[in-house]
Amino acid sequence: MNYESNIVLSENQYKVVGTRPVRHDGVDKVTGRALYGADIHMPQLIYGKILRSPHAHARILSINVDKLIDNPLIEAVVTCSDLPEMEPGQENASLKYLRDNVIASDKVLYKGQPVAAVAAKSSHDAEEALTLIEVEYEILNPVTTAYESIYENTTVIHEDLNTTETYASIRNPRNIASHIQHSIGDVYKGFEECDVTVEKEFHTKTVHQGYIEPHNATAFWNKDGRLTIWRSTQGPFEVRETTARILNIDVSSIKVVPLEIGGGFGGKFDPYGDPVAALLSKKSGKPVKIVMSRSEDLESTGPTPGSYIKIRIGANTDGRILAAEALLAYEAGAYPGSPVDSGALCIFAAYDIPNLEINGYDVVVNKPKTAAYRAPGATNAAFATETVIDEIAEKLNIDSLDLRIKNAAKEGTRRPDGPIHPKIGSLEVLKAMKEHHHFNTPINKPNEGRGIAIGYWMNGGGPASCTLQVNYDGTINLNEGSPDIGGTRTSVAMQAAEVLGLQAEDIFPSVLDTDAIGYTSGTGGSSVTFKTGRAAYDAALDLKRKLMSRAARIWDVDITLVAYQNGEFIAGIDHASNPEQHMTFRELAEQLEDTGGPITGSANTNGEGEGGAFAGCIVDAKVDPETGKVDITRFTIIQDVGKAIHPSYVEGQMQGGSVQGIGWAMNEEYIMDNKGHMMNSNLLDYRMPTSLDIPMIDTVIVEVPNPRHPYGVRGVGEVSIIMPPAAIANAIYQAVGIRLNNLPMNPETVMKGIWSSQE
Amino acid sequence: MADKIHVQSNINGYDVDFLCESRQSLLEVLRDVLNLTGSKEGCNDGNCGACTVTMDGRIVESCCILGVEAEGKEIITIEGVASADSLHPVQQAFLEEAALQCGICTPGFIVSAKNLLEREPDADEERIRFWLAGNLCRCTGYDKIVRAVLKAGEVMRKG
Numbered sequence: 001m002n003y004e005s006n007i008v009l010s011e012n013q014y015k016v017v018g019t020r021p022v023r024h025d026g027v028d029k030v031t032g033r034a035l036y037g038a039d040i041h042m043p044q045l046i047y048g049k050i051l052r053s054p055h056a057h058a059r060i061l062s063i064n065v066d067k068l069i070d071n072p073l074i075e076a077v078v079t080c081s082d083l084p085e086m087e088p089g090q091e092n093a094s095l096k097y098l099r100d101n102v103i104a105s106d107k108v109l110y111k112g113q114p115v116a117a118v119a120a121k122s123s124h125d126a127e128e129a130l131t132l133i134e135v136e137y138e139i140l141n142p143v144t145t146a147y148e149s150i151y152e153n154t155t156v157i158h159e160d161l162n163t164t165e166t167y168a169s170i171r172n173p174r175n176i177a178s179h180i181q182h183s184i185g186d187v188y189k190g191f192e193e194c195d196v197t198v199e200k201e202f203h204t205k206t207v208h209q210g211y212i213e214p215h216n217a218t219a220f221w222n223k224d225g226r227l228t229i230w231r232s233t234q235g236p237f238e239v240r241e242t243t244a245r246i247l248n249i250d251v252s253s254i255k256v257v258p259l260e261i262g263g264g265f266g267g268k269f270d271p272y273g274d275p276v277a278a279l280l281s282k283k284s285g286k287p288v289k290i291v292m293s294r295s296e297d298l299e300s301t302g303p304t305p306g307s308y309i310k311i312r313i314g315a316n317t318d319g320r321i322l323a324a325e326a327l328l329a330y331e332a333g334a335y336p337g338s339p340v341d342s343g344a345l346c347i348f349a350a351y352d353i354p355n356l357e358i359n360g361y362d363v364v365v366n367k368p369k370t371a372a373y374r375a376p377g378a379t380n381a382a383f384a385t386e387t388v389i390d391e392i393a394e395k396l397n398i399d400s401l402d403l404r405i406k407n408a409a410k411e412g413t414r415r416p417d418g419p420i421h422p423k424i425g426s427l428e429v430l431k432a433m434k435e436h437h438h439f440n441t442p443i444n445k446p447n448e449g450r451g452i453a454i455g456y457w458m459n460g461g462g463p464a465s466c467t468l469q470v471n472y473d474g475t476i477n478l479n480e481g482s483p484d485i486g487g488t489r490t491s492v493a494m495q496a497a498e499v500l501g502l503q504a505e506d507i508f509p510s511v512l513d514t515d516a517i518g519y520t521s522g523t524g525g526s527s528v529t530f531k532t533g534r535a536a537y538d539a540a541l542d543l544k545r546k547l548m549s550r551a552a553r554i555w556d557v558d559i560t561l562v563a564y565q566n567g568e569f570i571a572g573i574d575h576a577s578n579p580e581q582h583m584t585f586r587e588l589a590e591q592l593e594d595t596g597g598p599i600t601g602s603a604n605t606n607g608e609g610e611g612g613a614f615a616g617c618i619v620d621a622k623v624d625p626e627t628g629k630v631d632i633t634r635f636t637i638i639q640d641v642g643k644a645i646h647p648s649y650v651e652g653q654m655q656g657g658s659v660q661g662i663g664w665a666m667n668e669e670y671i672m673d674n675k676g677h678m679m680n681s682n683l684l685d686y687r688m689p690t691s692l693d694i695p696m697i698d699t700v701i702v703e704v705p706n707p708r709h710p711y712g713v714r715g716v717g718e719v720s721i722i723m724p725p726a727a728i729a730n731a732i733y734q735a736v737g738i739r740l741n742n743l744p745m746n747p748e749t750v751m752k753g754i755w756s757s758q759e
Numbered sequence: 760m761a762d763k764i765h766v767q768s769n770i771n772g773y774d775v776d777f778l779c780e781s782r783q784s785l786l787e788v789l790r791d792v793l794n795l796t797g798s799k800e801g802c803n804d805g806n807c808g809a810c811t812v813t814m815d816g817r818i819v820e821s822c823c824i825l826g827v828e829a830e831g832k833e834i835i836t837i838e839g840v841a842s843a844d845s846l847h848p849v850q851q852a853f854l855e856e857a858a859l860q861c862g863i864c865t866p867g868f869i870v871s872a873k874n875l876l877e878r879e880p881d882a883d884e885e886r887i888r889f890w891l892a893g894n895l896c897r898c899t900g901y902d903k904i905v906r907a908v909l910k911a912g913e914v915m916r917k918g
Contacts, residue, residue, distance in 0.1 A: 022854045029862035030850040032797015032837035036863060039796035124761070124782060210897050212801040212809055213863040262799065262863025263897050294802040486860035486898060648857035652899055656860060659900030683806035683895065691901040692892040696884075 008647050008701045009432060016497045017711050020648045021504040023490040029260075036260045037216035037232030038291045045218070046075050048273065048280045048290040049126035051116040051133050052300060053108035056142035056366040056676025057157070060106060060135065063116055067132040074129050076119045076283035078276060080105040084248040093160055097335040099246055101369050102275050108137070109157060109334035110368050111677050112299030114272075119280040119288045142366035142676030146329040147203065147308040149175045149363045157334070157364045170361075177336030180344050180360040182416040190323025190355025194314030196395045197323075201310045202384045204725075204743040205669035206331065208303040209373045210660070210688050213262020214294055215301055219277035220287035227254045227278050232261035234483055235269040235522025236514050246275045257513040258483045261523075265660070266372025267302055269522050295681040302371025303670065305331040305338045307380040311347070313388050319398045321407045323355040324348050326384070330362060330377060333369040338362045342458075343377030345417045346722075347385055350404075350426070350456040350614065352413040366676045372524060374657055375457045375718035379664060379725060383743060386453035386726030391739065400730070401439070404454055404616075405430045415458075425640025425704030426614040430454070432700050433616045438636040447623045448633065449734025454616040455722030459715030460525020461607035465518025466535035468496060468507075468543045468601040472593060474586025476502070476543075478509040480532050481520030486656075486717075487649035488528040494645050495533040495711060499540035501567030502585060518604050526715020529645055530706075531607030537710050543601025551588055554595055555581060609708025613719040615639035617658065621731035625754060628747030630732060632662060632693075637723075638700040642714030647701060650716050655697040657720025663689045665725035669744050768829040770795070771839025779826035785819075786810045788826035789836060797837035797866045801895070808894030811867035812836045818874045820893075837866035840873060848914040849873045849907070858907035860898035868894050872908045880915045882908070 010018060028034040065077045080103045086095065099105065103114045116133050120126040143153040149172065156174045170176070191197060217231040227249070233239050236256040244251045261268060273290035280288040292300070310327040326347050330340035344360035393400035408426045415421055433439055433452065443450045469477045478493050493507035520532065544564055551569040552559040563570045569588055571581035592598055620634040637654045644650040667687040671679045680686050705712025729740050738753035763778040770793070779788045786803075789795040789812070798821055801807035805823040812821045813835045821836075840847045849872050852858070859865045868891060875882055875890045882890065887908045888901070896904060 020857070023857070025862075026854040026859070027846070027850075029859055029865055030846065030853050030869060031841050032795075032866045034862060035796070036799065038800065039790070041791075041794060041796075122780075124780070211861070211863075212807055212895060212897055213799065213861070214801070260863075261861060262801075263861045265897070291800070294804070294807075487857070646857075648903070649860070652857055652860055652903060655900035655902045656898045657900075660897070682804055683802045684804070688895060688897065689901075690892040690895065691888040691905065694888075694901055696905070697900045697902045 005696060005698045006651050008644060010703050012643065012705065012712065014498055014711065016494045016504055017643065017645050018647065020646060021490060023487045024493065024509055025484060025489055034260045036213055036262050037230065040218050040230050040259060042287050044286045046119045046121050046284060046286050046288055047123035047126050048117055048119045048277050048288045049123060049130055050114045050273065050276060050290065051130045052296065053104065053111055053113040053115055055108060055137055055139050056111045057140040058108050058137035059140065060104060060108060060115065061138055062136045064134040065116065068118060068129055071129065073120050073125045074118055075286065076280045077116065078279045078283065079103065079116045082279045083246070095245060098242060101335060102246060102272060110366050112296065112368060114276065117276045117280060119284055144365050144367055144672045144676045145306055146331045146363040146365060149365050150329060150361065157366065161364065175364050177332055177362040177364055180341050182344060182358040183356065184414060184416060185355035187323050187325050187355045187357040191314050193316065193322050195317045196392055197312060197314035198388045198391045199312040200384065200388055200741055202741045204307045204380045204383060206303045206306040206367060207664050207668045208298055208686065209265035209267035211263025211265060211267060214292040214297040215272050216291040217273040217277045218287060218289040219274060219281045221278055221282040225253060228257060229254065229274050230257045230259055231274065232259050233268050234261065234264040234485065234524050236481065236483065237519055238269050238522050239271050239274060240514050243271045243274050243278065247278060255513055255515045258511055261483050261485050264485055265374045266376060266524055269524060270302060270371055272301055294683060298681040298686060299678050300368055302333065302369050304373035304376060305370050307331065309380060309384040311384045311388055313392060315392050315396060317396065319396055319403050319406050321351060321353050324353050325357045328360040328381065330360070331365045331367060331370065332362050333365060333367045335369045336362055336364060338370050339372065339376030343381040345458065346378035346456055347381035349415050350409055350454050351407050352409045356416060358416055374660060374721045378455065378457055378722045379661060382453060382455050382722045383725040383729065386723065387729045387739065390730045401430065401434055401452055409456065421612065423704065423707055424612050424614050425702050428702050428704050429614050429616050429638050429640050432638045432702050433618060436618065436636060436638065436700065438618045438634060438698065443620055447625055447735050448620060449731040450618065450620050451727040451730025451734060452616060452618050453723035453727035453730065455719050456612060456614050457719040457722060458612045459610040460527045461531045461610040462521030462527055463605065464520045464531040464535040464607050465604045466532060466539040466602065468539045470589050470592060470599050472589055474589040475506045475508060478507050478536060479512050479517055480509060481512060481517040482528045482532040483511055483523045485523050486652065487646060488532065491529040491645040491649060492532050492536045496536040496540040499537055500544060500585065521607065526613065526717035527607065527610065530610050530709060530713045530715055531605060533645065533713055534607065534709060535603045535605045538603030538605060539601040542603055543599065546599050546601060547588055550592065550595060550599065551583060554591065611642050611706030611708065611714035613640060613714050613716065615719040615723065617723040617727050619724065619727045619731050621728055621735055623732055623735045623750065625736055628750035628754065630666060630745060630750060632695055635695055636698040636700065637720055638702060639719060640702045640704045640714065641716045642706040642709065643703055643712035644701050645711065645713060650701055651699045653716045654699045654720045657718065658697050658724055659689050659694055661721040661724030662694065662728070665728045665743060665745055667744050667746055764827050766827055766830050768831065769833045771835060781827060783826045784822050785824040785826050785829055786821040789821060795836050795838050799863050799866060808867040808871065809864050811870045811894065813870060813874055818871050837870055840869060847873060849876065849911040852907040852911035852914065856903050856907035856910060858899065858903040864894060864896045868896065868904060872911065876908065876912050876915050880912050882912055884909065
């Protein structure tokens with residue numbers, strides 16, 4: 001390779017921040033010692049299995065578990081009747097939705113929805129026992145796409161969803177759970193001033209996070225009423241709260257112990273087996289473990305929505321985009337709550353458009369309730385925007401990157417949802433794209449094309465807590481509440497180390513349970529290195545103050561005379577002539593026991609001030625016009641990360657998100673039959689990228705510091721997934737001259753495109 | 760309760776006797792009977808590679824092998840890859856190259872990659888990608904994994 005494959009365009013240099021130490025949990029994870037959710041064993045452990053609906057939409061007429069009573073192999077059986085009665089005033093729909101999603105009461109709304117569960121000493125016995133439960137259903141018609149749900153089908157999924165608005169052209173508003181609208185300027189007038197407009201419709205399919213570790217939960221309901229849940233989760237506190245709501249107990253009655261987590265990408269915030277395992281444990285008096293099979297995970301946990309998007313963008317001959325409008329209908333799945341809000345926010349947020357109107361609809365369908373998936377909602381939206389932008393550039397005969405540079409949102413641009421963009425690295429990213437070797441290398445092989453796309457994601461923050469205990473050997477134990485899903489023990493510890501003038505290896509980070517650490521919102525929204533890093537930074541400052549105070553006491557000087565520089569305490573201003581008044585961090589640590597006892601630094605933060613992420617990607621794709629197969633031959637992602645605390649793991653986020661985006665673009669989809677049954681609920685047929693499908697993913701880290709974080713951290717986890725589908729579609733157009741409006745762009749879609757262009 | 764069968768096997772260099780049901784997979788035996796939980800269950804049908812172990816020197820997906828098939832076989836799991844005092848070069852390279860994020864697929868990748876490099880320490884990028892195509896990783900996009908295996912090959916070639 002005659003170019004650098006991973007480039008860091010860095011401004012500020014630090015001692016620890018920006019280096020690449022080996023991660024603290026690394027050895028455990030390369031030797032198989034790290035304990036993940038399903039790895040936990042304990043005395044008397046029994047296994048739970050869940051009976052799931054075979055129908056996508058049906059009324060439950062009866063559930064009969066009589067054949068399991070007195071069965072010596074069975075330790076417990078539960079149905080929805082084992083959930084506590086809903087108290088008066090509790091009869092709100094959202095609680096019923098939560099309860100029904102973990103164990104259905106009156107109706108099942110997707111194939112795979114839990115209806116009953118059993119526990120036995122062996123998981124095989126539990127599984128066999130499920131066949132003895134008799135459930136009588138009245139099968140109803142299913143509806144499985146947002147488009148069908150509001151434009152074609154009149155099936156009503158929730159009788160209690162009372163949509164009061166009426167909408168032109170929407171036939172079935174009763175499946176719309178909510179409507180969101182953003183508007184700037186006068187879109188009607190804006191379009192009148194345009195010389196070129198492009199209007200298109202897009203359909204995308206349901207896709208899954210595809211973490212390699214299926215959902216799991218082990219619960220023990222003790223005789224004192226306290227419930228402990230061991231599981232892999234992105235959000236121990238979120239699991240605690242939701243489980244408490246479902247079981248109608250106090251959050252303080254529950255301890256959630258987060259074990260190592262085998263991927264989440266947004267999909268591991270919600271409880272699934274947890275409340276069920278808890279009920280089985282309460283009945284059996286034993287700890288109960290429930291681990292989902294892969295097909296259960298695909299059919300019954302939250303994927304990300306399929307969608308229907310209609311979009312129109314207009315520009316004048318100078319290449320100024322003057323108006324844009326969009327309608328987004330996202331599939332919530334069985335219960336309300338699709339990420340159409342962030343889709344509607346992001347669809348034009350990378351641009352400065354004076355007139356726009358965006359309407360987003362959260363649409364219920366007979367599929368599993370969706371959950372977050374990496375930049376939720378934004379990838380669907382960018383597929384529409386970024387391919388239409390490409391088409392406008394072509395019509396205006398302007399380079400599509402130049403069109404983006406001319407219209408990019410920047411500091412001061414109003415975001416479609418209202419806030420003004422603070423400092424974001426949009427122009428810096430676009431400049432790095434334009435200067436990149438990949439962008440400037442000619443491509444002229446037959447059937448090969450190059451596409452680009454850009455994306456914006458606002459990132460997230462949230463509350464976080466951190467404590468630092470000084471060990472007498474001069475090291476620090478760092479305690480945090482953020483499950484480490486991709487190296488954040490280290491990126492958090494490095495920030496404390498930087499403050500204290502220590503090395504990353506001097507800090508020993510641990511992720512604690514919900515009894516042991518202050519409230520910390522979950523590992524999601526690209527938030528951990530930002531918010532928990534901030535908590536660690538503040539805790540390190542707190543620790544520093546306390547240690548300086550101790551040093552002052554030891555030296556019997558006023559604290560104002562004590563300074564801490566480069567890992568050393570110094571008293572007075574004439575310290576160079578008085579060597580006794582120097583103390584290294586370790587020397588002070590060794591004395592703590594005898595000079596007043598141990599010292600802990602701690603901090604809580606509300607985690608505000610996250611910085612939005614702007615990114616672009618450049619992709620080369622080769623299309624086989626005989627088979628429709630598309631190969632990605634080169635891929636570069638360029639992203640403003642604010643500051644890369646650990647550049648290797650930042651590159652990893654950029655690469656991983658890119659490849660998830662490639663999978664979404666090329667192959668991944670829930671294939672549904674006309675009964676609403678998923679037909680590919682395994683990892684052979686739900687086709688995620690393998691190592692053989694993907695080239696090296698080159699990265700350019702652009703650092704435009706977030707002014708609201710001490711080291712300039714923005715979130716880095718999510719934006720990378722947004723661009724690939726659009727960029728690949730644009731590359732396919734360059735390669736073979738067809739514009740694709742549907743995902744995935746698998747051989748079937750590509751061949752249909754080629755054939756229809758030949759008609 | 761199904762009848763149990765007595766199986767004798769050699770696992771990570773130790774002769775091991777265990778009892779298992781005829782319906783239990785080798786993966787279940789490793790995880791639930793022998794408490795070797797380093798091998799992970801990602802799909803239980805041979806598509807993800809998280810449970811990869813070697814059996815008589817060949818990589819197999821332990822979810823697709825019955826426990827009773829381990830009779831008389833030599834099994835190496837992720838727990839048997841490092842020596843008493845040091846990591847295997849593949850493990851070391853995974854750490855140095857940041858080739859893991861969540862780490863759930865890592866045991867399977869390391870067992871597969873070690874097996875490849877023992878046969879072909881000079882395997883190039885394409886060969887590595889081909890060999891590892893049976894192991895799914897959802898976090899890394901494979902880039903850093905492939906680089907780590909290339910680096911480990913270099914180390915192993917130097918001996």
